Each structure stands twice: as structure tokens, then as C-alpha cells.
Amino acid sequence: MDLAHSQRPVVVVSDRVFTLPNILSMLRLVGVPLFLWLILSGHDGWALTVLALSGISDYLDGKIARRFGLISRVGQLLDPLADRLYILSTLLGLAWREIIPWWLVVVLLAREVFGTVLLLIVRRQGVIGLPVHFVGKAATFNLLYAFPLLLLGEGSSAFAAVARPVGWAFAWWGVALYWVAGIMYAVQVRDLLRSLRQARA
Known part of the structure; x- marks a missing residue:
């Protein structure tokens, strides 16, 4: 027996649907089309507000689920789905407005395709999904910080001049960690x- 695996705490995953963390994740999903419309129509202030609220709810649903034992299979699907949709909609909105290059969209979408293939492989084995690990969440947080800063960096103020390089720093870290997380998921799939x-x- 692998000692490292035997020492891991047992996490109970329920089949409940309407838990507080799941409701927060559902609200985040509802906000995706609103956010995309706001960013495409140039309502940057409101778009940033929706994105900030999404980030807060993302933190809260995970915290509440772990603290009160409300981890569920539905939540394991909804949480990363909401993250991916916000990243995708932000990417498309910023690229459409020529704030970021289209090649960056391709790099991140390639990572999504890679992750989707891994997910399909494990589902063929009867496994619903893979546990979200720290590196993946760190990548998501970096990207979700990067995009608002890049949006704010479009101005001509002194704040915009600072926000632009900081936003790109978060973006590069996010891209790198996103692919590292993908490789880690691939290792998980191999072990599974x-x-x-x-x-x-």
C-alpha cells in the first residue's frame, strides 16, 4: 500500500444538490452571460464588479464546503465549470476588444481541450471528475486577477500604467500554472x- 495515499484524510462527497456552496456556484454561472455582455458593450466598471463578486463567491463556496462538510459531486462539477466559463468569456471579450492577443486565447483554449480529453477518459471509467487541486486554483486566481488589471490598464492614467504590467505578470503566471495543473491532472489520470x-x- 502507498503510505502517502493511506495518510490522506477521508473526504466525504455527497450527492446533495441544493447546498449553499452549490447555490453560490449556480449564481456564478448565471452571471457569466451578464459579464460577457457587459465587457463586450464596454461597461467595464460593471463588468469588473460582476467579476469581483464571482471571485468572492468562488472563495466562499469552497471555504463553506470544506468547513461544514458540504462537498458534493455537483459542486465538484459546477465550481470548475464556472471558473472556466468566466475565463473563457473574459478571454473572448478582451481579445475581441484587442486588449490581449488572440494567440493567448489559443494557448489557454488548448489547455481546456487537453483537460476535457482527460475528463472524458476518466468518465469512461465511471469516475465523474478529478479533485480540484491547489495549483489549478492558483492558476485560476492568477488569471482572474490578470484580466481585470489588463482591462484597467487600457486607460492613460498613472494607475493604468501600473495595472498593465502587473496584469501581464499575473497572466503569464496563470498560463504557466494552468498548464502545470493540466500535467498534474494527466498524472492523476495515469495513476487512476x-x-x-x-x-x-
Whole structure:
């Protein structure tokens, strides 16, 4: 037996749907089309407000789920889905407004395709999804900080001159961590498949 795996705390994952963390995740999903419309129509202040509220709710739903034992299968699907949709809508909005280059969109979308392929592989084995780990969340937080700063950096003020390089620093860290997280997920999938083969043998 792998000692490192045996020492991990047991996390109970329920099938409940209407928990407070799940409701927060659902509200975040509802905000995605609103956010996309705001950023495409140039209502940057309101777009940033929606994005900030999304970030707060993202922190709260995870904190509440872990603190009160409300981790659920639905939440494990909704939370990363909401993160991905906000990142995707922000990418498309900023690229459409020529604030970021389209190649950056391609790099991040390629990572999403890679993650989707991994998810399809584990679902074929009867596993709903993979646990969200720290590196993936760190990548998401970096990107969600980067995009508002890049949006604010479009101005001509002294604040904009500071926000632009800081935003790009967060963006580069986010891209790098996003791909590191993808590789870590690939290792998880490899270990899972190996365990399943051993169990069947």
C-alpha cells in the first residue's frame, strides 16, 4: 500500500444538490452571460464588479464546503465549470476588444481541450471528475486577477500604467500554472487508470 495515499484524510462527497456552496456556484454561472455582455458593450466598471463578486463567491463556496462538510459531486462539477466559463468569456471579450492577443486565447483554449480529453477518459471509467487541486486554483486566481488589471490598464492614467504590467505578470503566471495543473491532472489520470487495472486484475 502507498503510505502517502493511506495518510490522506477521508473526504466525504455527497450527492446533495441544493447546498449553499452549490447555490453560490449556480449564481456564478448565471452571471457569466451578464459579464460577457457587459465587457463586450464596454461597461467595464460593471463588468469588473460582476467579476469581483464571482471571485468572492468562488472563495466562499469552497471555504463553506470544506468547513461544514458540504462537498458534493455537483459542486465538484459546477465550481470548475464556472471558473472556466468566466475565463473563457473574459478571454473572448478582451481579445475581441484587442486588449490581449488572440494567440493567448489559443494557448489557454488548448489547455481546456487537453483537460476535457482527460475528463472524458476518466468518465469512461465511471469516475465523474478529478479533485480540484491547489495549483489549478492558483492558476485560476492568477488569471482572474490578470484580466481585470489588463482591462484597467487600457486607460492613460498613472494607475493604468501600473495595472498593465502587473496584469501581464499575473497572466503569464496563470498560463504557466494552468498548464502545470493540466500535467498534474494527466498524472492523476495515469495513476487512476493504473489502480483500476490492478483492481480488475
